[in-house]
Structure formats: structure tokens, C-alpha cells
Amino acid sequence: MKIFVDKVMIDYRRFRSKDGDYVASIVARYSLTFLEDRNVISFAGGLPDPSTFPIDDLKRIAVEVLDSYGYDVLQYMPSRGISMYIKELIDFLYRVRGIKTSMDNVIVTTGSQQAIDIIARMYLDEGSYIAVEEPTYIAALNAFRARRPRFIGIPIDDDGMKTDILEEKLRELRSKGEKVNLLYTVPTAQNPSGVTLSIDRRKHLLELAEEYDFLIIEDDAYGLIIFDEDKYVPPLLSIDYSGRVIYVGSLSKVLTPGMRLGHIVAPREIIESLEPFKQIADLHTPAFTQYIAAIVLREGIVERNIPRIKSIYRLKRDAMLKAIEEHIIESAWWTKPIGGMFIWIKLNVEIDTEKLLQKAFSRGVIYVPGKGFYHNENGFDTMRLNFTYPTITEIGIGIEKLSKVIIEEINQ
Numbered sequence: 001m002k003i004f005v006d007k008v009m010i011d012y013r014r015f016r017s018k019d020g021d022y023v024a025s026i027v028a029r030y031s032l033t034f035l036e037d038r039n040v041i042s043f044a045g046g047l048p049d050p051s052t053f054p055i056d057d058l059k060r061i062a063v064e065v066l067d068s069y070g071y072d073v074l075q076y077m078p079s080r081g082i083s084m085y086i087k088e089l090i091d092f093l094y095r096v097r098g099i100k101t102s103m104d105n106v107i108v109t110t111g112s113q114q115a116i117d118i119i120a121r122m123y124l125d126e127g128s129y130i131a132v133e134e135p136t137y138i139a140a141l142n143a144f145r146a147r148r149p150r151f152i153g154i155p156i157d158d159d160g161m162k163t164d165i166l167e168e169k170l171r172e173l174r175s176k177g178e179k180v181n182l183l184y185t186v187p188t189a190q191n192p193s194g195v196t197l198s199i200d201r202r203k204h205l206l207e208l209a210e211e212y213d214f215l216i217i218e219d220d221a222y223g224l225i226i227f228d229e230d231k232y233v234p235p236l237l238s239i240d241y242s243g244r245v246i247y248v249g250s251l252s253k254v255l256t257p258g259m260r261l262g263h264i265v266a267p268r269e270i271i272e273s274l275e276p277f278k279q280i281a282d283l284h285t286p287a288f289t290q291y292i293a294a295i296v297l298r299e300g301i302v303e304r305n306i307p308r309i310k311s312i313y314r315l316k317r318d319a320m321l322k323a324i325e326e327h328i329i330e331s332a333w334w335t336k337p338i339g340g341m342f343i344w345i346k347l348n349v350e351i352d353t354e355k356l357l358q359k360a361f362s363r364g365v366i367y368v369p370g371k372g373f374y375h376n377e378n379g380f381d382t383m384r385l386n387f388t389y390p391t392i393t394e395i396g397i398g399i400e401k402l403s404k405v406i407i408e409e410i411n412q
């Protein structure tokens with residue numbers, strides 16, 4: 001017999017905790033819900049190109065893992081992660097990102113989203129200050145918002161976060177007897193803007209962390225997919241000699257997001273402090289995906305896959321930049337990412353991109369309005385465009401459609 005529980009008329013909201021109510025309201029307000037439809041060209045998603053997933057290798061290795069480690073794979077495992085995977089990850093991070101680390105400095109998380117969440121739980125109090133880029137990654141903002149901190153927004157330009165403005169704001173706070181506790185940055189091929197923090201600003205940021213005594217969360221989600229290799233900049237972690245950086249990484253963009261493999265690299269004391277939060281969240285990240293990833297890394301599958309991903313994405317980025325240059329209005333400013341998955345456009349006209357979206361949708365193209373990426377809901381005339389998921393043909397057609405919608409709106 002089926003029980004239709006949803007037919008019982010109870011207002012479950014009255015059972016909610018205050019925190020639960022608050023977080024639900026944040027997510028309802030700031031989550032990215034798209035007008036998805038097969039017949040529109042979508043620049044809205046944040047999805048990797050599925051043709052880059054090494055499905056045949058994963059199939060073979062999944063069987064191998066069950067054959068060789070079956071009982072361990074299906075068992076409870078330590079919260080920190082499985083040693084076999086962490087060892088491979090450490091070698092991998094050194095080879096591909098120049099990060100030297102050891103077993104004591106790593107914790108495996110269920111995607112890097114969980115890493116951001118547990119760091120926020122450990123290091124943010126209600127009312128404490130966190131500095132973020134303007135704009136920044138929305139799901140990190142929501143994880144922070146849930147802790148009810150005060151935000152300090154730092155604008156960006158082509159070289160990433162403007163660290164001179166950060167310095168001014170830090171000084172201003174100090175003069176009031178207050179300070180920033182945490183700074184969150186996606187310094188390399190940022191989501192949503194695509195910009196990369198220059199080496200000079202990286203050094204400046206690290207100096208400021210020392211001088212004004214705060215910790216930096218370096219979210220390196222796109223650090224492995226830099227296509228313009230002559231413009232490569234090292235991760236903050238690899239040039240930090242003062243123990244200020246909590247590095248957050250992920251295999252989502254170079255293997256598959258569905259395996260949910262993220263990691264934190266940080267000083268031992270920080271890793272130890274995070275472990276209880278990881279345990280509370282989910283005991284541990286699934287052993288099955290960790291074992292598979294250990295073998296994937298050992299066999300060099302990700303390293304062989306990265307150049308392929310880069311060459312596909314480079315072509316798509318170039319196609320989108322070309323189409324934007326040809327079609328998008330002159331007043332607009334847009335970013336020229338050296339990697340990652342996104343281009344950011346600021347129209348510099350009185351158009352609210354949130355309102356424009358419905359019209360764009362009716363013409364067969366969608367994007368993400370920029371407002372949601374600002375802690376203070378600024379950026380009404382901005383939008384994020386994803387170039388990795390659509391095909392090259394769709395990119396050309398989609399940008400032309402978008403341009404027409406914008407011009408029509410201006411001429412109205």
C-alpha cells in the first residue's frame with residue numbers, strides 16, 4: 001500500500017530551528033535556479049564537458065577496485081581519508097601544482113564544497129569579518145552566509161582581487177579596533193569572473209595576511225585547467241611561508257564532479273581542527289571513489305586527460321571571446337580568462353540582467369545574472385557565461401542571440 005505522506009496538511013516550518021529557517025531562506029534567495037530547456041542554448045550551467053570524463057578507464061578500475069579491495073571499499077573508513085588515496089594525491093599535487101605536502105597536512109572532503117563549509121564552521125563566528133572577491137562563487141557565499149558573518153567585498157579587475165583596496169579596508173577596520181578573520185579567494189581562473197590574481201598581488205595578499213593577521217582560504221577549483229600556460233601563476237599555498245593559507249582543491253574539473261572528491265591542504269593544527277566537522281558532516285568521503293581515484297592518479301589518467309580538457313576548453317573560450325568581440329555592445333567590459341570555465345560581462349548600461357533573462361530565454365539563450373555572486377547583491381548589469389558545456393556552434397549562435405536581446409533592450 002502506498003502512503004501519500006505529502007497529503008498530510010502540516011506546516012512543518014513551525015518545527016524548524018532558527019538556524020534552519022535562516023539557511024533555508026538564504027538558499028531560496030540566492031541559489032541558481034535556471035530556466036532549463038532543451039531548446040535553448042545554455043551559458044548558464046557550470047558543468048564540465050562530459051566528453052572529458054574517462055568512462056572506460058573508470059569502468060575498468062571500478063571492477064579492479066572491487067576485486068582487489070572489495071571488503072575495505074565497502075567498509076567504514078577514517079574521516080581524514082584513505083591513506084592509499086592521500087599518498088597518490090600528495091604526489092599528484094606536487095607534480096601538477098608544485099605543492100609540497102605530507103599526510104598530516106591533508107584531509108579528503110566530499111567535493112571541495114564540503115571543504116569550504118567545514119572551514120566556515122570552524123573559523124567563522126556570527127559577526128566576524130570575512131573578505132571576499134566581488135563577485136565570488138555563490139555556493140561559498142552561501143556557506144559563509146549560514147554562519148552570519150560580516151562581509152568585506154573587494155572589487156576585481158583583469159588581475160584579480162584589487163589588493164590595494166583590500167589593504168585600505170583592512171587599515172580602516174584596524175582603526176576601528178576590528179579585524180578580518182578569514183579571506184576567501186578563487187585566485188586562479190575564478191568562478192564567476194574567470195580572472196586570475198597576478199603574481200605581484202599574490203605576494204601582496206600574503207604580506208597583508210601576515211600584517212593584518214588573517215587566514216586565507218585558497219579555492220583552487222580551476223588551477224589545473226589553465227590553457228595559456230605562459231601565463232601560469234603558482235598557487236598561493238606554494239609561495240606561502242607563514243602558514244596563512246588553507247588550500248582547497250578538487251578533482252571535479254579534471255576527473256568527474258560526480259565522484260565528489262575534494263581536499264584541504266593546510267598546517268597540521270588546522271587539519272586536526274577540521275576533522276571533527278568532517279566527521280559530523282558525513283563520517284567520511286565514500287571509500288569507493290577514493291580507491292578508484294587512487295588508481296586513476298597512479299596510472300596517470302588525470303594527467304593525460306588534462307591536456308585534452310585544456311585543448312577542448314581553449315577552443316571554446318576562443319570561440320566565445322571572438323563572438324563577444326564581434327557582437328556584444330561597445331560599452332561592455334568582459335574578462336579574458338586564461339583558464340577555467342567562465343567569462344564575465346559587465347554591460348555598463350542601465351540593464352538589469354536578472355530582468356533581461358526572461359527575454360533572453362524566450363529567444364533561446366540563457367546565462368546567469370551576476371547579482372547572486374555579490375555578497376551585497378550589486379552587479380545588476382553583469383552576467384556569467386559558461387563556455388565549457390555548449391558546443392562551438394552553439395557558442396556563436398548563442399552570443400549573437402544574446403547581443404540582439406541586449407540591443408533591443410537598450411533601444412526600447
Ligand SMILES: Cc1ncc(COP(=O)(O)O)c(C=O)c1O
Binds near residue numbers: 110114219
Ligand atoms: C570556485 C568553486 N569552488 C568550489 C566548487 C565546488 O566544487 P566541488 O564540490 O565539485 O569540488 C566549485 C564548483 O563549481 C567552484 O566553482
